[in-house]
Amino acid sequence: MKFTYNQVAGQKIQRIEALSDGVFAIALTLLVLDIKVPIGDAFKTEGDLLAALCSLMPRFLSYFLSFMTLGIFWTGHTMQFSFIEKSDRHLNWLSLFFLLFVSILPFTTAFLSEHISFRLSIAVYWLNIFALGAGLYLHWWYADKNGYTSLAGEERETVNKAVRQRIIIAQTLYAIGALLCFISNYLSITFIIIVQLNYAIAPRFSRRQKK
Amino acid sequence: MKFTYNQVAGQKIQRIEALSDGVFAIALTLLVLDIKVPIGDAFKTEGDLLAALCSLMPRFLSYFLSFMTLGIFWTGHTMQFSFIEKSDRHLNWLSLFFLLFVSILPFTTAFLSEHISFRLSIAVYWLNIFALGAGLYLHWWYADKNGYTSLAGEERETVNKAVRQRIIIAQTLYAIGALLCFISNYLSITFIIIVQLNYAIAPRFSRRQKK
Amino acid sequence: MKFTYNQVAGQKIQRIEALSDGVFAIALTLLVLDIKVPIGDAFKTEGDLLAALCSLMPRFLSYFLSFMTLGIFWTGHTMQFSFIEKSDRHLNWLSLFFLLFVSILPFTTAFLSEHISFRLSIAVYWLNIFALGAGLYLHWWYADKNGYTSLAGEERETVNKAVRQRIIIAQTLYAIGALLCFISNYLSITFIIIVQLNYAIAPRFSRRQKK
Amino acid sequence: MKFTYNQVAGQKIQRIEALSDGVFAIALTLLVLDIKVPIGDAFKTEGDLLAALCSLMPRFLSYFLSFMTLGIFWTGHTMQFSFIEKSDRHLNWLSLFFLLFVSILPFTTAFLSEHISFRLSIAVYWLNIFALGAGLYLHWWYADKNGYTSLAGEERETVNKAVRQRIIIAQTLYAIGALLCFISNYLSITFIIIVQLNYAIAPRFSRRQKK
Numbered sequence: 001m002k003f004t005y006n007q008v009a010g011q012k013i014q015r016i017e018a019l020s021d022g023v024f025a026i027a028l029t030l031l032v033l034d035i036k037v038p039i040g041d042a043f044k045t046e047g048d049l050l051a052a053l054c055s056l057m058p059r060f061l062s063y064f065l066s067f068m069t070l071g072i073f074w075t076g077h078t079m080q081f082s083f084i085e086k087s088d089r090h091l092n093w094l095s096l097f098f099l100l101f102v103s104i105l106p107f108t109t110a111f112l113s114e115h116i117s118f119r120l121s122i123a124v125y126w127l128n129i130f131a132l133g134a135g136l137y138l139h140w141w142y143a144d145k146n147g148y149t150s151l152a153g154e155e156r157e158t159v160n161k162a163v164r165q166r167i168i169i170a171q172t173l174y175a176i177g178a179l180l181c182f183i184s185n186y187l188s189i190t191f192i193i194i195v196q197l198n199y200a201i202a203p204r205f206s207r208r209q210k211k
Numbered sequence: 212m213k214f215t216y217n218q219v220a221g222q223k224i225q226r227i228e229a230l231s232d233g234v235f236a237i238a239l240t241l242l243v244l245d246i247k248v249p250i251g252d253a254f255k256t257e258g259d260l261l262a263a264l265c266s267l268m269p270r271f272l273s274y275f276l277s278f279m280t281l282g283i284f285w286t287g288h289t290m291q292f293s294f295i296e297k298s299d300r301h302l303n304w305l306s307l308f309f310l311l312f313v314s315i316l317p318f319t320t321a322f323l324s325e326h327i328s329f330r331l332s333i334a335v336y337w338l339n340i341f342a343l344g345a346g347l348y349l350h351w352w353y354a355d356k357n358g359y360t361s362l363a364g365e366e367r368e369t370v371n372k373a374v375r376q377r378i379i380i381a382q383t384l385y386a387i388g389a390l391l392c393f394i395s396n397y398l399s400i401t402f403i404i405i406v407q408l409n410y411a412i413a414p415r416f417s418r419r420q421k422k
Numbered sequence: 423m424k425f426t427y428n429q430v431a432g433q434k435i436q437r438i439e440a441l442s443d444g445v446f447a448i449a450l451t452l453l454v455l456d457i458k459v460p461i462g463d464a465f466k467t468e469g470d471l472l473a474a475l476c477s478l479m480p481r482f483l484s485y486f487l488s489f490m491t492l493g494i495f496w497t498g499h500t501m502q503f504s505f506i507e508k509s510d511r512h513l514n515w516l517s518l519f520f521l522l523f524v525s526i527l528p529f530t531t532a533f534l535s536e537h538i539s540f541r542l543s544i545a546v547y548w549l550n551i552f553a554l555g556a557g558l559y560l561h562w563w564y565a566d567k568n569g570y571t572s573l574a575g576e577e578r579e580t581v582n583k584a585v586r587q588r589i590i591i592a593q594t595l596y597a598i599g600a601l602l603c604f605i606s607n608y609l610s611i612t613f614i615i616i617v618q619l620n621y622a623i624a625p626r627f628s629r630r631q632k633k
Numbered sequence: 634m635k636f637t638y639n640q641v642a643g644q645k646i647q648r649i650e651a652l653s654d655g656v657f658a659i660a661l662t663l664l665v666l667d668i669k670v671p672i673g674d675a676f677k678t679e680g681d682l683l684a685a686l687c688s689l690m691p692r693f694l695s696y697f698l699s700f701m702t703l704g705i706f707w708t709g710h711t712m713q714f715s716f717i718e719k720s721d722r723h724l725n726w727l728s729l730f731f732l733l734f735v736s737i738l739p740f741t742t743a744f745l746s747e748h749i750s751f752r753l754s755i756a757v758y759w760l761n762i763f764a765l766g767a768g769l770y771l772h773w774w775y776a777d778k779n780g781y782t783s784l785a786g787e788e789r790e791t792v793n794k795a796v797r798q799r800i801i802i803a804q805t806l807y808a809i810g811a812l813l814c815f816i817s818n819y820l821s822i823t824f825i826i827i828v829q830l831n832y833a834i835a836p837r838f839s840r841r842q843k844k
Contacts, residue, residue, distance in 0.1 A: 015232060015289045021648060022236025022447075025655025029663060029736045030240060037743045046753050053744075053753070067736070071729040075722070078648045089286070093411045096282040103240045103278070110248045111264075120257050120264070200726045226443060226500045233447025236655075241451060300497070304622045307493040314451045314489070321459045322475075331468050331475070437654060437711045444658025452662060511708070515833045518704045525662045525700070532670045533686075542682050 012087045016095050017078075023099045024074045027106055031066050034110040035059045062113035065189060066105055068196040073102065073132050076167070080140050083159065086148040094142055098135035101128055112189075119181045122188050126178035129192075133171040137164065170199065223298045227306045234310045235285045238317055242277050245321040246270045273324035276400060277316055279407035284313065284343050287378070291351050294370065297359040305353055309346035312339055323400075330392045333399050337389035344382040348375065381410065434509045438517050439500075445521045446496045449528055453488050456532040457481045484535035487611060488527055490618035495524065495554050498589070502562050505581065508570040516564055520557035523550055534611075541603045544610050548600035551614075555593040559586065592621065645720045649728050656732045657707045660739055664699050667743040668692045695746035698822060699738055701829035706735065706765050709800070713773050716792065719781040727775055731768035734761060745822075752814045755821050759811035762825075766804040770797065803832065 038052035077098065084091075108128040115121040140163050143149055144156075151159055177192040249263035288309065295302075319339040326332040351374050354360055355367075362370055388403040460474035499520065506513075530550040537543040562585050565571055566578075573581055599614040671685035710731065717724075741761040748754040773796050776782055777789075784792055810825040
């Protein structure tokens with residue numbers, strides 16, 4: 001029965017990957033629904049319309065912020081599954097709960113861009129990022145603990161440490177960013193975007209990997 | 212022509228899996244569109260905004276409820292396809308009708324969260340869950356009857372019984388949960404969520420599987 | 423360079439299949455967005471709410487109609503790709519134009535359910551079905567003409583004839599259904615749904631296939 | 634560790650392909666949400682309704698325009714991945730930034746169709762197309778520079794040149810199309826659609842490929 005079991009687990013991995021790609025793809029695209037096109041015949045000159053477009057800037061900002069957030073967590077989730085070979089129902093549900101917080105991100109993003117001057121909206125957004133980080137950490141911890149990855153020996157420890165450290169450092173930076181809202185909300189968002197751009201453009205992990 | 216036929220059937224399974232993952236991913240994410248961000252300049256303090264956020268609780272509740280529902284039925288559907296090797300047009304359409312009730316869940320969820328104090332909305336929601344369960348049951352029954360699964364002998368009977376019992380017990384619990392609306396709607400929803408958490412967090416079938 | 427070319431064509435098939443499954447999955451699920459939940463505090467009794475739900479019947483009807491339409495054309499498209507082995511840019515674009523009419527179906531469906539008593543909305547809906555049928559026919563014709571299928575000899579002719587006849591007969595029935603709107607729109611829709619149920623529940627082609 | 638690294642990179646390609654297909658599929662389908670069904674009981678004759686439908690023409694036009702745009706860039710992106718064998722985090726993020734501009738296209742399309750007489754909306758739309766082209770160019774440039782493609786020797790140079798030239802010529806034509814808005818916006822859109830139809834219906838690259 002071992003063959004059958006592996007087959008089941010293997011297919012599950014492909015399915016959870018497909019479902020994840022679907023949820024991420026939709027969340028990435030739904031974000032844009034929050035940016036409403038300025039409607040009406042009130043615009044008389046090109047300048048009027050440009051002003052209306054510019055007034056959407058907070059929404060473009062939070063759109064970009066959330067696109068980066070989703071991109072980073074999708075990359076993290078994908079990276080984990082490049083090592084994970086087996087799965088069980090618990091890992092399946094850890095992925096589903098992770099996707100719960102992915103699918104709610106368009107809401108917290110819209111909440112942030114609608115109430116960008118309130119600290120509460122930074123707190124809610126940060127909670128979402130924190131839940132995504134915690135979900136990713138738990139997912140790896142469970143997969144590693146049960147030996148579901150393709151890693152062994154020293155390599156396992158190296159990757160293990162790298163994955164965990166990466167999440168902890170990122171979450172620490174996000175928490176610092178969120179706390180900056182006590183000075184200014186725009187400072188807070190700018191700091192988080194800089195952290196994210198750093199992860200997107202200069203990823204240290206991949207360089208370490210290549211050695 | 213046998214090779215060609217198998218090839219056709221095989222590809223169909225991959226395609227119906229891909230379509231299912233797509234429909235589930237979208238249904239999971241569309242649910243959040245029902246949670247409208249409180250809009251306006253009426254919010255003067257952080258407390259005002261927090262109160263507005265808290266007033267969305269029924270919607271978060273039904274969002275969580277439906278996410279669990281979709282997660283459970285997706286897991287069930289995936290599990291069936293980990294055993295199903297062949298397909299025909301009838302099985303294809305049984306899957307499509309199952310997806311019909313998946314795609315309508317965002318409506319019944321929104322109906323429930325908008326009219327959470329009406330028994331009718333519990334009834335409509337339960338009907339949706341019942342249709343999903345019946346669809347899943349029929350799907351397995353047809354696949355098993357026609358020998359489309361990879362199972363044989365004793366193993367086939369064991370899995371067969373486990374799949375059927377699981378659906379029947381779950382549906383019985385959902386029906387009890389729905390009937391609780393004659394006492395209180397919140398009791399009814401809470402009961403259903405507890406049943407779902409039990410299936411998500413402590414799945415008995417996977418433990419039996421591992422033996 | 424032959425190896426490279428085949429590789430390219432092969433991957434394209436997988437990608438166009440993935441894109442198609444995505445577009446169909448979204449179109450299937452977007453349809454439900456047209457069914458708006460009755461909102462407000464005007465509902466005092468369960469009966470009031472039930473009446474409001476019942477008044478949505480035309481929308482449920484056109485939702486079901488379009489779900490069947492999409493299911494039938496998805497099955498047809500999938501079936502073609504179970505025989506198609508190679509592709510080129512022209513076939514790629516024939517698929518994309520087919521998807522154009524898939525993605526517009528949620529609009530024609532909403533148009534039909536909003537103006538169910540107008541003959542124009544039947545005409546628009548029928549035009550959409552006709553475009554889907556014509557797209558599917560052209561797609562097969564082009565793939566067969568260029569020898570992109572896995573079929574040869576007698577088998578090729580049999581399948582070829584079956585695929586073409588199926589589309590022509592179905593389109594004839596749809597056209598008759600559309601013309602019935604000169605008697606009554608509901609008769610017209612009912613006729614089309616019966617035709618579709620016949621294709622979904624009793625598919626003749628698959629039986630011929632199995633012989 | 635080489636095996637592990639290749640495996641990781643390989644899987645990433647499949648995942649980024651799946652995510653891309655998802656984002657494109659959703660963007661293709663979301664476009665239609667911008668075409669609002671004329672609502673109300675104001676329509677007394679079939680002619681009234683037809684007039685209302687005809688007044689949606691600018692929206693159908695920009696819908697068709699954007700469908701073509703997405704189709705062309707999806708085909709380009711797919712074609713690149715038919716040669717790309719390896720990936721790293723930078724290529725991953727180049728794809729993600731490309732998808733950022735895919736996911737924003739429904740917004741720029743809606744902006745164009747709402748303000749079709751403003752030059753600003755042509756400029757915004759063109760900026761989006763330009764960003765897509767630049768993203769595609771960078772993506773290929775990076776993959777080629779790092780030897781991530783399956784191409785070598787003379788073939789590599791031929792494909793390389795063809796891919797780059799194709800993007801540069803197309804972008805030049807789009808820029809000319811955009812500049813035509815100084816004469817007339819409809820001329821500008823018509824020119825861009827003709828360019829796109831040329832790429833969709835008579836693709837020169839595929840013919841060169843087959844030689």
